[in-house]
Amino acid sequence: AQSVxxxxxxxxxxxxxxxELRCNYSYGATPYLFWYxxxxxxGLQLLLKYFSGDTLVQGIxxxxxxxxRSQSSFNLRKPSVHWSDAAEYxxxxxxxxxxxxxxxxxxxxxxxx
Amino acid sequence: xxKVTQSSRYLVKRTGEKVFLECVQxxxxxxMFWYRQDPGLGLRxxxxxxxxxxxxxGDIPEGYSVSREKKERFSLILESASTNQTSMYLCAxxxxxxxxxQHFGDGTRLSIL
Numbered sequence: 001a002q003s004v005x006x007x008x009x010x011x012x013x014x015x016x017x018x019x020e021l022r023c024n025y026s027y028g029a030t031p032y033l034f035w036y037x038x039x040x041x042x043g044l045q046l047l048l049k050y051f052s053g054d055t056l057v058q059g060i061x062x063x064x065x066x067x068x069r070s071q072s073s074f075n076l077r078k079p080s081v082h083w084s085d086a087a088e089y090x091x092x093x094x095x096x097x098x099x100x101x102x103x104x105x106x107x108x109x110x111x112x113x
Numbered sequence: 114x115x116k117v118t119q120s121s122r123y124l125v126k127r128t129g130e131k132v133f134l135e136c137v138q139x140x141x142x143x144x145m146f147w148y149r150q151d152p153g154l155g156l157r158x159x160x161x162x163x164x165x166x167x168x169x170x171g172d173i174p175e176g177y178s179v180s181r182e183k184k185e186r187f188s189l190i191l192e193s194a195s196t197n198q199t200s201m202y203l204c205a206x207x208x209x210x211x212x213x214x215q216h217f218g219d220g221t222r223l224s225i226l
Contacts, residue, residue: 009153034214043117043203043217044156051212090155098144098163099207100171101215105155 002027004093006104013081014112021076021107023091033074034092034101035065044090050074061085086111115140117218119204125224132191134221136204142216143209145187147171147179150201150220162187163209194225 003026013019025031032051036044048059055067065076074091088108092101120135138145144163148156148171158171160179168179176198180188187206191198201222205215 004155032212036217041122041219043219044205044215045217046214049212049214095211098161098169099211099213099215100146100158100161103148103156105153 002093002102004091004102004104006089006091006107008107009105010108010110012110012112015083016080019076019078019081019085019109021089021091021109023074023076023104024072025074025091025093026072027093031074032094033065033067034094035059035063035074035076036090036092037061038088038090038106040087047076047089081109081111083111083113085109115142115206115216117204117206117216119202119218119221121221122219123222123224125226126191126194127226128194128196130191130194130225132194132223132225134189134191134202134204134223136187136189136206136218137185138187138206138216139185140206140208140216141184142206143184144207144213144215145181146205146207146215147177147187147189148203148205149173150203156203159189196225199223199225 005024035047091104094101146161147159162181178190204218207213
């Protein structure tokens with residue numbers, strides 16, 4: 001069965017520090033992978049997506065993610081975190097037909113000044 | 114930019130009431146989705162629709178129904194609201210075809226008393 005695991009429920013980093021959020025997936029074929037961010041009180045915003053090709057993908061707000069097929073992972077990174085990055089981050093895998101997605105449980109990021 | 118609008122940000126209803134949550138998208142998207150979001154569980158798909166009057170059950174359809182009479186509008190209906198349906202509800206849409214990300218509304222926080 002398809003699934004997505006985000007091992008870290010909460011992560012706290014200092015402003016200016018680097019960030020890596022983990023995502024592992026289980027999928028029978030080549031997956032389509034997404035990272036979304038949810039700021040408090042808002043819906044989900046697409047950060048980046050991977051379908052094929054270069055395994056390092058760039059997204060908005062200075063984020064990047066690397067697809068590693070051998071590890072079934074799609075980790076999200078940012079070299080220097082800003083206070084405004086505090087939010088919840090969701091990894092998702094598809095396709096499930098009609099662009100359905102399976103979401104992980106999310107990682108809540110806190111940023112200390 | 115795609116705009117997905119959910120009619121209410123906050124809603125309080127009583128047990129046993131019939132509740133309607135409305136979602137409208139302005140980009141002529143074929144696919145529309147309803148999720149509920151609960152802490153630690155991520156997003157779970159309730160129902161989705163791939164065309165007008167066409168719908169399919171998601172992972173947790175019990176206690177819910179949907180309606181899509183026009184392409185731009187997708188309604189979620191709680192037939193007889195119960196306290197365990199207190200949650201954040203998110204609507205999303207995506208174009209037809211493969212590799213298309215979903216675009217989300219800001220969510221409706223529903224409380225059933």
